[in-house]
Each structure stands twice: as structure tokens, then as C-alpha cells.
Amino acid sequence: MPTPAETAINSPIGRQTPRIDGPLKVSGKAQYASDFPFPGLLYAVPVEATIANGKIQKLDTSEAEKMPGVRAIFHHGNIGKIFRSVLGKGMEGICIERRPAFEDDVVSYYGQYIALAVADTFETAKAAADAVRASYTKGKPNVEPDLEPDPDPNVVQTTYGPERRLQSERGDPEKALASAPVKLDQTYVTPSETHNPIELQGTTAMWDGQKLTIYEESQAIFNMRSVLAQMFGLPEENVRVITKFVGSGFGSKLWPWTHCALACAAARQLGKPVKLVLSRRMMFQTTGHRARTQQRVRLGATPDGKLVALMHDYVYERSMLDDYHENCGEATAFQYSVPNLRVKFGRAKRNVGSPSDMRGPGAVPGLYATESAMNELADQLKIDPVQLRVLNEPQIDEHKKIPFSSRHYLECLKAGAEKFGWSTRSPEIGSMKRDGLILGWGMAGAAWVAARFAAQATVELRDDGTTRVACGTQDIGTGTYTILAQLAADKTGVSVNKVEVALGDTSLPEGPVSGGSMATASVVPAVFDAAESAIASLLTIATTTPGSPFEKRKRDELDFEIGRVFLKANTSSEGVPFADLLRRADLRSVTGSGKSADTFEEKNPKFSTHSFGCHFVEVIWEPQIARLHVNRVVTAIDAGRIINPLAGRNQIEGAVVMGIGMALLEHTIYDPQNGAPINSNLADYIVAVNADVPTLEVHFLDYPDTVLNPLGARGIGEIGLAGIAAAITAATYHATGVRVRELPIRIEDLLKSPVLS
Numbered sequence: 023m024p025t026p027a028e029t030a031i032n033s034p035i036g037r038q039t040p041r042i043d044g045p046l047k048v049s050g051k052a053q054y055a056s057d058f059p060f061p062g063l064l065y066a067v068p069v070e071a072t073i074a075n076g077k078i079q080k081l082d083t084s085e086a087e088k089m090p091g092v093r094a095i096f097h098h099g100n101i102g103k104i105f106r107s108v109l110g111k112g113m114e115g116i117c118i119e120r121r122p123a124f125e126d127d128v129v130s131y132y133g134q135y136i137a138l139a140v141a142d143t144f145e146t147a148k149a150a151a152d153a154v155r156a157s158y159t160k161g162k163p164n165v166e167p168d169l170e171p172d173p174d175p176n177v178v179q180t181t182y183g184p185e186r187r188l189q190s191e192r193g194d195p196e197k198a199l200a201s202a203p204v205k206l207d208q209t210y211v212t213p214s215e216t217h218n219p220i221e222l223q224g225t226t227a228m229w230d231g232q233k234l235t236i237y238e239e240s241q242a243i244f245n246m247r248s249v250l251a252q253m254f255g256l257p258e259e260n261v262r263v264i265t266k267f268v269g270s271g272f273g274s275k276l277w278p279w280t281h282c283a284l285a286c287a288a289a290r291q292l293g294k295p296v297k298l299v300l301s302r303r304m305m306f307q308t309t310g311h312r313a314r315t316q317q318r319v320r321l322g323a324t325p326d327g328k329l330v331a332l333m334h335d336y337v338y339e340r341s342m343l344d345d346y347h348e349n350c351g352e353a354t355a356f357q358y359s360v361p362n363l364r365v366k367f368g369r370a371k372r373n374v375g376s377p378s379d380m381r382g383p384g385a386v387p388g389l390y391a392t393e394s395a396m397n398e399l400a401d402q403l404k405i406d407p408v409q410l411r412v413l414n415e416p417q418i419d420e421h422k423k424i425p426f427s428s429r430h431y432l433e434c435l436k437a438g439a440e441k442f443g444w445s446t447r448s449p450e451i452g453s454m455k456r457d458g459l460i461l462g463w464g465m466a467g468a469a470w471v472a473a474r475f476a477a478q479a480t481v482e483l484r485d486d487g488t489t490r491v492a493c494g495t496q497d498i499g500t501g502t503y504t505i506l507a508q509l510a511a512d513k514t515g516v517s518v519n520k521v522e523v524a525l526g527d528t529s530l531p532e533g534p535v536s537g538g539s540m541a542t543a544s545v546v547p548a549v550f551d552a553a554e555s556a557i558a559s560l561l562t563i564a565t566t567t568p569g570s571p572f573e574k575r576k577r578d579e580l581d582f583e584i585g586r587v588f589l590k591a592n593t594s595s596e597g598v599p600f601a602d603l604l605r606r607a608d609l610r611s612v613t614g615s616g617k618s619a620d621t622f623e624e625k626n627p628k629f630s631t632h633s634f635g636c637h638f639v640e641v642i643w644e645p646q647i648a649r650l651h652v653n654r655v656v657t658a659i660d661a662g663r664i665i666n667p668l669a670g671r672n673q674i675e676g677a678v679v680m681g682i683g684m685a686l687l688e689h690t691i692y693d694p695q696n697g698a699p700i701n702s703n704l705a706d707y708i709v710a711v712n713a714d715v716p717t718l719e720v721h722f723l724d725y726p727d728t729v730l731n732p733l734g735a736r737g738i739g740e741i742g743l744a745g746i747a748a749a750i751t752a753a754t755y756h757a758t759g760v761r762v763r764e765l766p767i768r769i770e771d772l773l774k775s776p777v778l779s
């Protein structure tokens with residue numbers, strides 16, 4: 023029997039494990055949602071409204087309908103019934119834009135679908151969509167960037183249920199601020215940003231009688247199933263959603279958008295499979311974006327740097343049709359110790375497509391504001407920004423009044439500062455130089471919630487020594503196939519390359535949403551439970567099969583380690599491989615089912631569960647040509663046990679790259695004339711590319727947080743984007759003397775620098 027150390031050496035957990043789906047992707051064999059061919063497949067192209075506020079007066083489809091190869095032009099009058107959907111229990115029935123497409127003649131945002139052309143080829147469908155003529159009665163679109171909050175009740179409905187606008191309050195923040203010896207009162211603005219995954223969104227839908235199957239690049243196939251079942255009046259078991267690979271989502275593919283239901287409805291009306299793939303422009307109009315926010319942060323402190331008051335009042339933009347909540351206060355109430363605090367939000371309706379979750383929703387814009395305020399306070403107090411954070415480290419989560427399950431924020435700061443060389447920083451603006459260029463150094467902290475969704479899984483042990491793990495979750499490019507293989511390999515003792523992974527299909531056991539950085543933490547207990555159940559069945563087989571080496575033994579006399587069954591009493595035995603035992607019993611396989619609950623329903627949680635981190639940034643400022651670029655980033659992350667450091671590093675690096683885009687480049691701009699997002703393409707909407715990305719250093723602390731699951735893994739998809747923009751703006755201030763409080767930093771801002779020559 024192996025010693026525990028030998029078992030550990032055999033485990034793939036915590037090892038750099040290359041993607042098991044890598045070969046399929048680089049060879050082009052991985053089939054994404056719109057890659058599946060079907061006989062008789064028709065192509066659909068939506069017609070986009072060219073106003074952002076008004077009504078359709080007349081829709082002329084006659085020319086389009088006459089085109090050869092056109093099957094139908096759908097609109098309000100002929101699409102058939104699409105019901106509304108409602109929010110259910112848990113992660114069911116979530117839909118941002120509740121109004122079914124084509125419900126009425128009202129247009130609330132630019133690009134809203136007003137008709138759908140379906141034809142034998144994509145080209146014909148596109149030509150037909152272009153030939154549809156619409157006339158409107160137009161109102162002035164409200165895309166006003168200044169966000170004055172709408173009058174709202176104290177409790178508002180949101181996509182995820184009711185929310186109190188006063189999110190958190192303790193002590194007497196007004197009074198404490200008024201009497202604080204040191205005060206800061208600043209407003210920070212973050213722009214609309216668009217997710218821009220490389221894979222375009224699209225739906226291929228087909229009906230078989232009353233059964234609907236869709237191929238869709240979804241981050242949440244079971245929610246997609248529950249919404250579509252409601253929209254088409256079907257029992258859930260009649261709807262199947264298949265998502266084998268996703269070319270990233272960043273949140274835009276979490277919830278169903280209007281094109282999904284349109285493809286399904288068109289396929290129903292025509293009795294043929296219909297494929298509808300959006301254009302890049304449509305991805306800016308109808309599939310969500312990060313809401314614009316305006317956040318006033320007020321801090322009160324003692325001269326030696328102890329926070330006495332914190333007020334975070336934020337307003338975000340939402341559309342006319344949704345109740346999406348951009349929770350900028352996500353981290354505010356627990357990140358630092360402060361006796362007097364208030365977090366409150368307001369909302370402002372605009373004629374824009376519905377905002378939605380975008381990587382690190384809420385916390386990312388929120389921490390940009392609060393971490394920027396901390397940096398400004400540090401400068402005001404002439405205290406090192408790292409030290410200011412150390413001085414305000416909380417002992418417990420002061421919002422929930424419970425301890426953190428595992429918080430190593432100070433250790434992140436220490437590790438990050440050391441690896442960066444922070445102690446050699448000279449705080450004066452423009453004072454650090456290298457090769458005639460000015461260096462700017464800045465830092466900021468990060469936090470992101472950690473939790474579990476409910477999950478189910480099966481693990482199968484097979485007579486050829488392989489294993490299969492099945493869980494109806496998704497791999498959105500983050501490495502979930504590989505994580506599931508690692509988990510099954512760990513428990514069954516087979517090597518990762520002998521594990522078959524099945525995911526992305528609602529015919530599999532119900533898996534978690536790929537969102538909130540929670541998929542990995544959620545699948546661990548379910549897969550472990552399933553593996554243990556398969557092993558328990560195997561041991562029963564071992565003790566009951568005639569001729570088995572363990573025949574007539576009791577189950578608890580046996581042990582299962584590294585894929586073999588051992589008699590506990592015989593410590594020197596080599597054990598018997600599970601495949602041998604199955605073959606002897608003439609069984610192809612034995613399967614175990616497992617499940618785990620979510621952590622949201624817990625009535626009185628004992629611990630507050632979050633991940634933490636920080637970024638240290640160096641920018642280079644070339645005053646002669648007013649050029650600024652990020653030269654170096656060191657990130658330290660406390661996200662529990664890291665199951666796959668290769669995939670983990672990749673997540674943090676990707677998030678930091680996105681953070682460079684957030685700080686310096688990304689901004690969806692709405693035309694005040696017609697309400698159109700005018701930079702709705704990848705030439706005009708600028709994202710960080712290789713040339714913008716410096717050497718990135720990622721350091722994981724790797725403290726297992728076993729409150730969440732037996733491995734102690736939290737999540738790493740989003741934490742890397744939290745705080746980075748505040749670190750970059752702080753570094754920019756240090757180099758240039760320009761304090762930017764509205765993202766992204768623009769060249770016009772930098773031209774105000776006193777450090778220009």
C-alpha cells in the first residue's frame with residue numbers, strides 16, 4: 023500500500039498540467055457552437071434598429087421577401103409566441119433583457135432587433151436583412167454620460183432579485199467624516215466597456231416535434247435551458263443545450279440574449295434548423311457591456327493613517343429594459359477596517375443595450391474607485407500606500423461580522439512589494455528615472471468573492487483502466503476540461519490523459535455556471551463525492567465477485583489508493599488495479615454519482631469567503647513625446663489552493679492584460695445623435711494587444727481554504743482584474759503628476775503633465 027507521500031506524488035493536483043483540450047484546439051478539431059453542420063441548415067441575420075428611442079412606424083419587407091433563396095422575414099407579426107421568463111430558484115431563469123424580441127413596436131436602444139431574415143445561405147440572409155426598410159417615430163435618445171440617479175425606492179428589483187440600495191451601514195459615517203482630521207472626497211468614473219470575446223455569439227436551433235435542441239456558446243447551459251423552456255412553453259426536459267467549447271465570454275455569454283430566442287422561434291416557424299451568428303457590431307449592441315459608473319468616495323482618517331469613515335455612493339447606467347445591478351460596493355464594506363461606513367447605490371436609465379456582468383462585475387469598477395481613493399489618501403498623508411493598507415487591516419469581515427475563512431492580504435502586499443522592489447521607491451512625482459525616461463510606480467489591492475454553486479457529477483471507473491467524469495458545466499477557455507480531469511485523476515489514481523471528460527451538455531448531470539470565478543470551487547466536492555461513490559461500489563464488487571482476491575472480505579477491510587484496491591492489513595501488498603476487479607466481475611464499468619450544495623443558501627455562515635490580491639505596476643513616461651506605457655506588473659494572489667498553476671497563471675495574466683486595456687484603452691462610446699455605440703468594431707474599440715503587454719509576474723500564495731471544498735480551491739478567473747486599473751492610475755500619477763479619475767487615461771489627460779519637456 024502506498025504511503026500518504028507516495029499517494030500525493032501520484033496526484034496531479036497543484037501540478038502544472040497542460041490543457042487536455044489543447045491538441046483539439048490547435049488542430050482545429052474543437053467544434054465551437056457555430057461549427058456544427060446540419061442537413062438543410064438555414065441562416066438567419068437580424069435587422070438592427072437604427073434609432074435608440076422611438077417606435078417602428080412601418081416595416082417594409084416586400085423587397086427582401088422576393089429575393090431568391092429567402093425563406094422568411096420574421097418580425098412582430100409572424101415570429102409566433104415567445105413568452106416571458108421569470109427568475110426561479112438558485113441559478114435558474116436568469117435573463118437580463120426580459121422583454122422577448124419583437125414583443126412590440128417599441129425601440130429602446132440602438133441595434134435592437136426589429137426583424138430577422140432567414141435564407142438558404144448566410145450571404146442571401148445578409149442581403150435580405152439589408153433590404154428590409156424601417157421607418158420610425160423618433161424620440162431623442164438618452165445616452166447622457168453624466169449619471170444623475172433616477173428616483174428609486176429603497177429596495178429595487180434586479181436581475182438577481184431584490185436589492186437594498188443602502189447596501190451596508192455601520193457607525194455614524196456622516197458625523198465621523200465631518201470630524202475627521204484628514205478628509206478625501208473624490209468622484210471616479212468608469213466607462214462602458216464591451217466584453218469582446220473573440221468567438222462571436224450565435225445560436226443554432228432545431229426542433230424535433232416539441233423538443234428543442236440548441237448549440238450555443240453559453241457560460242450557463244442549465245440556465246439557458248430553463249429560460250428557453252419558459253419562453254417556448256416547454257417542459258425543461260424537452261430542451262437540450264450543447265456547448266462543447268467557448269471562445270471566451272468574460273460574462274457576455276452568461277445569460278440568454280434576444281438572438282437565442284429568435285433563432286429558436288425561426289426554426290420553429292420554418293421546421294428547419296436555423297443558425298444565427300452575430301456580427302462584431304451586434305456584439306456591442308445586444309449582448310451586454312460593463313455599465314458606466316460614477317462613484318463618489320469619501321474617506322476620513324487620522325493623521326497617522328487610521329480610517330475613521332468611508333462612504334461609497336455610486337451610480338450606474340442601466341438600460342430601459344433591464345434591472346441589471348452593477349454591484350460596485352461588492353468589496354467596499356469588508357476590505358478595510360473602518361468603524362463608520364456607508365455603501366449606497368443609485369441607477370440611471372439610458373437608451374443603451376442592457377449592461378451585464380463583465381469579468382469581475384461590480385468589484386472591478388468598485389475597487390478602481392476605492393483603491394484609487396486609498397492611494398490618494400496615502401499621498402495626502404505622506405504615508406506609503408502599502409503601509410496605509412497594513413494600518414487598516416481588519417481582524418474580521420466588519421460587514422458580516424464573521425471571520426474570514428482565509429485572508430492573507432497582508433502577505434500578498436509583502437510578497438508583491440518584495441518581488442517588485444517597492445522599498446526603493448522615491449515618492450516624489452517624476453523623481454524616478456531610467457535611461458532618460460521617467461518611471462512611475464503604483465500599487466493597489468484586490469478582492470473577489472469566493473463561493474460555490476450547486477453541482478452534480480458522475481465518475482465512471484472502466485475495465486480498461488480509464489475513467490470518465492461527466493459534469494454539465496462549461497469550459498469557457500479557462501481550463502475546466504483539464505480541472506475535471508485532474509480531479510477525477512486525483513481520486514481514481516489514473517493519469518490525467520486517461521480521463522475522458524464530458525461537459526457542456528444539459529443531458530449530463532447539472533453542473534455549475536462558469537461565472538463568478540466559481541466553477542472550479544463548485545465542481546470539486548461533487549466530483550469527489552461521485553468518485554467516492556464509484557469506489558464504494560467497486561469495493562462491494564471486489565468483496566462479492568466469486569474468485570475475486572478480496573472475496574468474502576468486508577468492505578471496510580479494503581482501501582483504495584492510486585487506482586488499486588488493497589487489504590488494509592497487508593501493508594506490503596501491491597494491490598489489485600480496479601480494471602482487474604471489473605474484468606473479473608465481467609463489468610465494463612462502475613459509475614458513481616455525486617453532488618454538492620451551493621453556499622448561498624447557508625443561513626448563518628461561519629466564515630466570510632473571499633480571494634485577495636494586489637498589483638504593483640511600473641509605467642514608463644516619455645515626456646518628450648507624451649507616451650505612457652505599462653512596463654512591468656507584479657501580481658500576488660491569495661486564491662486558496664491552486665489546482666493547476668499553469669491555467670491559474672494564464673487566468674491572472676489574461677486579467678492583468680484586460681486591466682491594462684481598462685486603464686488605458688477600452689471605452690465604448692455612444693453617439694449622442696442616434697445612440698449608437700460608434701466604435702463598435704475591433705479597429706476603433708481598442709483592447710490591449712501584445713505590444714501593450716510587458717513582462718507579467720504572478721505569485722500565488724497557495725493557502726488552501728477548506729471552508730469551500732476539500733481541496734481548498736477558491737477561484738481565479740476575476741480577481742486578477744480587480745485593482746489593476748487603480749495601480750496603473752497611481753503609477754501614472756507618480757510618473758506624470760496627472761491624477762486621472764475617469765477611465766481610460768487619455769493622451770489629452772497626459773498632456774496636462776507638468777513633467778513634459
Ligand code: MOS
Nearest residue numbers: 273380381537538
Ligand atoms: Mo464572469 S462576469 O462571472 O463571466
